[in-house]
Amino acid sequence: MLGRRGPEQYEFFAGSLRELIPDEHVLARVDRVLDLSWMRDEVAGLYSAEAGRPSTDPEAAVRLMLAGFLLGLVHDRRLMREAAVNLAIRWFARFGLTEPLPDHSSLTRIRQRWGAARFRRIFERTVTACVAAGIAKGEVVHLDATLIRADVSWEALAQRWVATLEAENEPVDQAAREGKQTGRYKKVCTTDPDATMATTGRRQRLEPAYKQHTAVCDQAGVIVDGEATTGELNEGGELVPAIERVEAVTSTAVAVASADAGYAYAKVYGALKRRGITAVIPPKAEPIRSPVPMRRFRYDARHDRLTCPRGKTLKADRRVKHRRFFTARAKDCRRCDLARLCRSGGRVNKAVVVGDDYPALLRARRRRERWSDHDKAVYARHRWRVEGVHGEAKTRHGLARAVRRGLANIRIQVYLTAAAINLKRLAAAIAAMLYALAVALIAEVEIAPRARRANTGFASA
Structure with a gap:
């Protein structure tokens, strides 16, 4: 006979919500390595000890936020709608099956009260x-x-x-x-x-x-x-x-x-x-903006001196943010055969900008x-x-x-x-370490009896 399930069949659940969550669930794995016991002392100074109504537990609030980021539910409204029906989020944030969840606006006020430094x-x-x-x-x-x-x-x-x-x-x-x-x-x-x-x-x-x-x-x-x-x-x-x-x-x-x-x-x-x-x-x-590029000028870091391709020295001039100007003498440029290619239009001498730590860039x-x-x-x-x-x-x-x-x-x-x-x-690394340790212990348990039998001269049947 074809079975039928009525629309109103209630079941009473007596147990831990953890029993309903698979061990490989991301929240179950993260819960094994997450410790927020220090949060209450961290934010205690932001709340009054006597006045006002009780706030959302600090650890529960952070667990709700982390659950949202772990599951991709980054908007508070969407997170709280999902938490109302998602047993994994309820258990991860330490809320009971019938316990009312905080309003989404509570998370906003918590962020404003705590500030970015505490989340860092x-x-x-x-x-x-x-x-x-x-x-x-x-x-x-x-x-x-x-x-x-x-x-x-x-x-x-x-x-x-x-x-x-x-x-x-x-x-x-x-x-x-x-x-x-x-x-x-x-x-x-x-x-x-x-x-x-x-x-x-x-x-x-x-x-x-x-x-x-x-x-x-x-x-x-x-x-x-x-x-x-x-x-x-x-x-x-x-x-x-x-x-x-x-x-x-x-x-x-x-x-x-x-x-x-x-x-x-x-x-x-x-x-x-x-x-x-x-x-x-x-x-x-190096950006090539001139027929005579910067790489043809030699910079002597020890003497803080810049030499042009024709061997003339440019003297250090005015300084701007993170760099300095080096300028040549007008008479040196006037006699130079590269002046037509090297100088900018309207200038009588060559000006070169050398940034701070320029030798480090060359190295x-x-x-x-x-x-x-x-x-x-x-x-x-x-x-x-x-x-x-x-x-x-x-x-x-x-x-x-x-x-x-x-x-x-x-x-x-x-x-x-x-x-x-x-x-x-961290959760993946701890799980891998525990698995490797379990494999090593199993191997040791299997090898130890064989080693003892070998030492006593008895062989297995």
Whole structure:
């Protein structure tokens, strides 16, 4: 006879929700390595001990947020709708089967009250746990940056008049190199002023965006540093601060740092050289803007002297941001056979701009021609280590677009995304260690009786 199940058949469940969750579920695996017992003391000073109604438990709130990032449910409303019917999220956040969940607005108020610094400490705790487990060291790190599209519409963009760069005593070419928009007008976002116009390539249009700066350990792909800035900020200026943060959280000196050509600036090579760090960064080719290019001028770092192709010395002149002008004497240029090709139009002498740490850039260009096999292997791993982390964060954890507005909220999103990825790495590593230990113990149990029988002279039947 064909069976029938009535629409109202209730069952009473008496047991733990953990019994209904598979062991291989991502929340079950992460729960084995997650420790948030310190959160209550961390945020206790932000709440009144006597006044007001009881708040959401700090550990439960963080567990709810982490569950959302682990499962790709980065919007609070969607997360809480899913938590109402998802037993795994309820169990992970330590809520009972019939216990009421907090409203989505509670998570917003918690983020505003705690601030981005406390969420960064959550991320740093995951890095410390990975270092303690032996899956991260911080000796070889890969650094890269990626854009996060701001949560605004095109209708929210407006043109705003700005002061000309000449009025600010800032050269136009310098501002262009630093990613600033030149001219009397620039596009700004009226609904999210912290988002700035940026693009991933010259052929791509400018979009309101933020920029995520990431440092990944070479050993197992653990994120050892993550930070968010406005979209127009140049990533080269964030490399050294990222190195300092990595060394602080891992308590290990960085030995090798790899990055793409977006970081190939003289100031970056010089800063890494002074810190004793090997830079695996391919330098950019020298731009040829003149028939007599810069490489034909010889710079003597010891005597701070620049010599032109005809052997004439250029003297150091005025200084601008991160570089200096070297100018030749007018009479030397007047007698030179290269003057017609070398001088700019309307000038009576040659002027050359030499950036700070220019010798470091020259050394990097010479070193690039004789990269060792180890350097090539490090740079090959850079492409899939850090760029793979960016792809993972955007496709699986919702970092392709900003969830909320404001730089502080974007930083919280970056920190929680990095923490979620690190927890997955840590859970997988611990599971692999336990499996290897179990296999070794089983092998020892099987071999030990045979060894004892061999020593006593008895053989198995």
